[in-house]
Amino acid sequence: MNMIEMEQVSKSYQQYQVLNKITLNLPQGHIMGLLGQNGAGKTTLLKLCLGLLKADRGEIRVMEAPGWDMPPKVKEQVGYVAQKSDTLHWMNVSQLLDYTGAFYQNWDAAKVTALMQRWQLDPKSRVSDLSEGQKQRVAIIQAIGHNPKLLILDEPVASLDPMLRREFIRELIDINLENGTSVLFSTHILSDLERVASDIAILRRGEICFQGSLDELKERYVRLHLSSHSPLPKALQIQGLLHIEHSPNHIRALVENPDRAVVSALEKQLNATAQIEALGLDDIFLELHK
Numbered sequence: 222m223n224m225i226e227m228e229q230v231s232k233s234y235q236q237y238q239v240l241n242k243i244t245l246n247l248p249q250g251h252i253m254g255l256l257g258q259n260g261a262g263k264t265t266l267l268k269l270c271l272g273l274l275k276a277d278r279g280e281i282r283v284m285e286a287p288g289w290d291m292p293p294k295v296k297e298q299v300g301y302v303a304q305k306s307d308t309l310h311w312m313n314v315s316q317l318l319d320y321t322g323a324f325y326q327n328w329d330a331a332k333v334t335a336l337m338q339r340w341q342l343d344p345k346s347r348v349s350d351l352s353e354g355q356k357q358r359v360a361i362i363q364a365i366g367h368n369p370k371l372l373i374l375d376e377p378v379a380s381l382d383p384m385l386r387r388e389f390i391r392e393l394i395d396i397n398l399e400n401g402t403s404v405l406f407s408t409h410i411l412s413d414l415e416r417v418a419s420d421i422a423i424l425r426r427g428e429i430c431f432q433g434s435l436d437e438l439k440e441r442y443v444r445l446h447l448s449s450h451s452p453l454p455k456a457l458q459i460q461g462l463l464h465i466e467h468s469p470n471h472i473r474a475l476v477e478n479p480d481r482a483v484v485s486a487l488e489k490q491l492n493a494t495a496q497i498e499a500l501g502l503d504d505i506f507l508e509l510h511k
């Protein structure tokens with residue numbers, strides 16, 4: 222079963238189209254990292270999945286229920302960490318967590334207490350007095366205290382220091398392994414994503430330009446180098462060409478699924494030597510956004 226299914230989903234704010242015919246599936250048990258530049262529409266996409274925004278067109282299903290009109294029994298199986306949340310900050314940590322727990326039948330108070338201790342949160346501290354990182358830890362506990370089947374996280378680690386980020390990621394993997402929880406999270410921290418995500422989705426210019434595993438991503442986008450003693454042309458005839466940098470004797474190009482026979486033909490035609498370089502996630506992300 223897919224925990225989230227988006228089909229041909231579009232969303233605009235007034236005249237400005239943010240998402241254009243998005244099709245995205247989150248299979249059960251998967252952890253999917255959502256990548257995109259600032260303003261790419263990640264928060265918008267996550268809010269559409271949660272029924273906090275309504276799509277202009279297309280269909281969204283969450284655990285087979287309509288995303289815009291989720292019944293309570295589906296809602297109670299979803300956990301959400303917003304990018305920024307400023308509600309109820311007059312409570313102390315323990316009051317806020319008890320208050321949140323009251324909404325859920327299967328709130329795991331023992332787990333919540335253990336997390337508070339592990340993440341060094343004083344139950345008596347007022348939420349408004351906490352640092353951003355501490356607030357984020359509280360928000361994460363609020364989202365996982367009821368052992369949700371689906372967790373949606375909008376940049377959950379942005380304010381955490383590297384050690385807590387690592388702990389949080391370990392927690393995420395544990396939740397995923399113990400409860401089979403599926404996770405969709407947006408992030409800018411690519412190294413974290415490499416550590417935890419089984420799937421990656423990349424939002425670019427309002428569209429999902431890639432959805433699949435990290436290995437598939439690395440196989441799909443490679444850097445093609447062509448070097449020659451003779452001057453090389455500024456343009457290349459190869460399918461899947463996304464980006465090209467040219468100097469008289471060297472071409473550096475980002476190519477999607479290059480046809481090896483075409484690369485060999487280019488070598489002959491241009492009297493050049495070709496080299497195909499595998500890229501890391503950072504490089505692929507940067508190259509895709511040039």
Ligand SMILES: Nc1ncnc2c1ncn2[C@@H]1O[C@H](COP(=O)(O)OP(=O)(O)OP(=O)(O)O)[C@@H](O)[C@H]1O
Pocket residue numbers: 234235239257258259260261262263264265266304
């Ligand atoms: N309520 C709104 N009204 C008008 N425009 C909006 C609204 N919410 C978001 N936008 C615009 O839509 C675009 C996408 O915003 P969104 O917050 O979804 O992006 P994002 O990928 O989450 O960005 P970031 O990484 O900076 O958090 C931005 O250009 C933003 O200014």
